[in-house]
Amino acid sequence: xxxxxxxxxxxxxxxxxxxxxxxxxxxxxxxxxxxxxxxxxxxxxxxxxxxxxxxxxxxxxxxxxxxxxxxxxxxxxxxxxxxxxxxxxxxxxxxxxxxxxxxxxxxxxxxxxxxxxxxxxxxxxxxxxxxxx
Numbered sequence: 788x789x790x791x792x793x794x795x796x797x798x799x800x801x802x803x804x805x806x807x808x809x810x811x812x813x814x815x816x817x818x819x820x821x822x823x824x825x826x827x828x829x830x831x832x833x834x835x836x837x838x839x840x841x842x843x844x845x846x847x848x849x850x851x852x853x854x855x856x857x858x859x860x861x862x863x864x865x866x867x868x869x870x871x872x873x874x875x876x877x878x879x880x881x882x883x884x885x886x887x888x889x890x891x892x893x894x895x896x897x898x899x900x901x902x903x904x905x906x907x908x909x910x911x912x913x914x915x916x917x918x919x920x
Contacts, residue, residue: 810862810904812848812888813896819846821858823865835861838870848888848897855885866904876911883907 809824821830832845835857846861847854859881863873884907888897
């Protein structure tokens with residue numbers, strides 16, 4: 788992974804983590820949909836596109852392409868609320884997590900918890916990363 792994140796950039800203003808959040812991805816009429824639960828709030832590419840434009844056509848998963856890169860950046864940005872953390876770790880997060888997501892579950896969706904994201908970020912950075920959302 789290129790770039791490093793020092794411990795100061797990992798410090799957050801809120802100590803509570805949103806590990807109870809769940810991201811769910813599925814396809815509707817061929818379009819990739821990602822929701823944040825509880826609440827079924829749709830996660831869109833727009834906030835992450837302002838940082839890096841990999842896939843203006845939207846998200847994807849299950850391989851290492853531009854759609855998964857945009858999804859990885861969007862998930863980290865949404866979860867942490869921190870642009871620096873999202874930018875520092877999204878490529879490796881794409882490689883480790885998003886490229887492995889699939890909809891083989893009987894209901895045809897994937898599920899990623901805040902705890903899952905936190906654990907990967909901890910591995911990547913060596914420290915806990917509290918979300919600010």
